[in-house]
Amino acid sequence: MTKPLLIIDDDTRLTAVLERRFTATGNYSVTTFDRASSALAAPAQPCYAILLDMMIDDELGLEYISALKDRYQPQHLIIMTGYASIATTVTAMKRGATDYLAKPASFNELISKLEGQPATAAVEHKPLTAAQAEWEHIQRILTEHDGNISRTAEALGMHRRSLQRKLQKHSPTKK
Template identity: 90%
Template sequence: MTKPLIIIDDDSRLTAVLARRFTATGNYSVTTYVQASEALAAPATPCYGILLDMMIGDELGLEFISALQTHYTPEHLIIMTGYASIATTVTAMKRGATDYLAKPASFNELIYKLEGQPASTTVEHKPLTAAQAEWEHIQRILAEHDGNISRTAEALGMHRRSLQRKLQKHSPTKK
């Protein structure tokens, strides 16, 4: 018996590849949506898991976590994002996500998260770089001010435009 899996992401190439790979395992039946609101408009049926992008066009995936949990009652609701930060991870988990992955995530990593197995036996702990620490701090302060750029810039002691430039850059990655 296959496990129903829902993928909500506005990247059509990514969803097509993931749907094909999950279906090919023989363990999953996959439904894809380009918006969380579209998924919520579909009939409510229990599912095994939901892979939810954090930034879906003009929607913020974090805002739909509890509604998706109620609508589909998944065992796993995994947030996937290219804008990972500690603040958004904490917010996602508080709202009901069962896991959080930074993109790009490997297919094997997704399988491990869905099946509850560790991704690897060795975990490397590297200290944050200065750029990563700054990014995390900005994200935390931004979350504290409910995404208000002006109030966040004031709290950080920087010009609003400088903060906007920093936010437009991609988050620094660990090397």
């Protein structure tokens, strides 16, 4: 019996690849949505897991976690993001996500999370770089100010435009 899986992401190439890979395992039946609001408007169906992008056009995936969990009652709700930070991880978990993955995540990593198995590759822990520490600090202050750029910039002692430029860059990744 296949497990129903919802993938909610506005990256159509990624969702097509994930749909094909999950379906090919023979263990999952996949439904995709390009917006969280579209998933909530669709008829309710049983669901084993939801893979939810954090930044979907003008929607913030974090804001839809509770509603998606109430509607579909998945065993797993995994947030996927290219903008990973400790602050958003904590927020996602507090709102009911069962896991949080930084993009790009390998297909094996996704399968491991869904099946509750430890990842096959050992993770090497390295200290944060200066850029990563700055990114984490900005994300924490931004979360404390409910996403308000002006108040966050003031709290950080920088100009609003400087903060916006920093946020427009992708988060620094661990190498």
